[in-house]
Amino acid sequence: MNYRRVVVSNVNGISTVVEDGQPTRLNLSRHTPGFASGFVWSTEPKPVLSSSTTDPTLAKSSFLPVVGGTSLLLLTLPPDSVYADPSYDPVAAGAEAAESSPGLAELFEPDNPGMHTTPTVDYDVVIEGEVWLELSEGEVHLTTGDIVVQHGTRHAWRNKGDKPATVLAVLIGAQDRAPAEDEDHRS
Numbered sequence: 001m002n003y004r005r006v007v008v009s010n011v012n013g014i015s016t017v018v019e020d021g022q023p024t025r026l027n028l029s030r031h032t033p034g035f036a037s038g039f040v041w042s043t044e045p046k047p048v049l050s051s052s053t054t055d056p057t058l059a060k061s062s063f064l065p066v067v068g069g070t071s072l073l074l075l076t077l078p079p080d081s082v083y084a085d086p087s088y089d090p091v092a093a094g095a096e097a098a099e100s101s102p103g104l105a106e107l108f109e110p111d112n113p114g115m116h117t118t119p120t121v122d123y124d125v126v127i128e129g130e131v132w133l134e135l136s137e138g139e140v141h142l143t144t145g146d147i148v149v150q151h152g153t154r155h156a157w158r159n160k161g162d163k164p165a166t167v168l169a170v171l172i173g174a175q176d177r178a179p180a181e182d183e184d185h186r187s
Helices: 090-100
Strands: 003-010 013-023 025-028 036-043 072-078 120-128 131-133 141-142 149-153 155-158 165-173
Touching: 013 025, 120 131, 131 165
Parallel strands: none
Antiparallel strands: 003 013, 025 036, 036 072, 072 165, 120 149, 120 165, 131 141, 131 155
């Protein structure tokens, strides 16, 4: 798994590379072989263009963005067979996730591993492999190049294949909708 982040900015009016390397907040899981997550970048609700080379992810206590803010995440998901292996320790893996993915890990349902709901609109792109997006009702099989737009939905990512899969996710912090807006307004 080679996660590379190239940050470019205008310095003294000239576009240039200000950083080239792995994301600062990269976790190659010790307790879930083949799982990796990178908190690649984030923005505040009203981003400002600047020549700052400060990594905004370092100041974040949560992977989840505030309303109007964004978080860019990169996830490599091992095959589900990793979780079925007798040597897999879900307690150790959960503790590691809580430490490496603050704000997000707390949303995972204890009685339904992997299922979670975030207060975000997400743009998810499968950049390698195949995954299954499990929903409250049904699932969707996705392959390289497929894009999912989620609106605060309860979901889990499953890799039923035999090779790792990588998903790029842009999370945009959103306000919870009013109950009346849950009605289908399509005519």
